[in-house]
Amino acid sequence: MLRIGLFLAFLVVPVLEIWVLIQIGSVIGGWQTVALLIADSVLGAWLVRREGRRAWAALQSAVQSGRMPDRELADGGMVVAGGALLLTPGFLTDVVGFVLILPFTRPLARRVLAWFLRRRVQVLAARSPYGPLFQPGSQDPGRGKVVHGEVVDDQVIDGEVVERRPRDV
Numbered sequence: 001m002l003r004i005g006l007f008l009a010f011l012v013v014p015v016l017e018i019w020v021l022i023q024i025g026s027v028i029g030g031w032q033t034v035a036l037l038i039a040d041s042v043l044g045a046w047l048v049r050r051e052g053r054r055a056w057a058a059l060q061s062a063v064q065s066g067r068m069p070d071r072e073l074a075d076g077g078m079v080v081a082g083g084a085l086l087l088t089p090g091f092l093t094d095v096v097g098f099v100l101i102l103p104f105t106r107p108l109a110r111r112v113l114a115w116f117l118r119r120r121v122q123v124l125a126a127r128s129p130y131g132p133l134f135q136p137g138s139q140d141p142g143r144g145k146v147v148h149g150e151v152v153d154d155q156v157i158d159g160e161v162v163e164r165r166p167r168d169v
Contacts, residue, residue: 017090024091040094044086047101051079054103074110 025033055076062069082100085093099105 013092014090017088017092020091037089037091040091041086044083044094044097044101047098048079048083048086051101051103052076052083055079071110074113075106078106078109078113 021033024036028036055072059069059072059076062072078100082097085097085100100109
């Protein structure tokens, strides 16, 4: 599934970028489009440098104060990813790169990324052999959970616990 998604991304994104470049070039002209791409790259390089320094300073400050630098690490990663997107020629990747780099859009991007990664980890955990242990809302994931057809500390008949006894230690 991931391979198909990556294949489509590497196929669709360049085609869309070329289409957008042609559309913009037909409206404002070829040389103006190239000049806009160059100006966009220069502005992006300046922003990456500035925001990269800010992210590095925030990371050092968090580490020196002894707290977990989770937000600072996420910001640094987004600045690096945004810089990589700004290196690729095209307007669509530049828009996403600017969203990841600009300080007023980065918190929104961080929330979207955290939501996506949280959802992805939940899906992967549910697919694992230990999926029943990671069901949302369960305080004690092992209590009363019986996988049909397996024996877990007790005898299991038709997916119900017949007798629950403490483990012999």
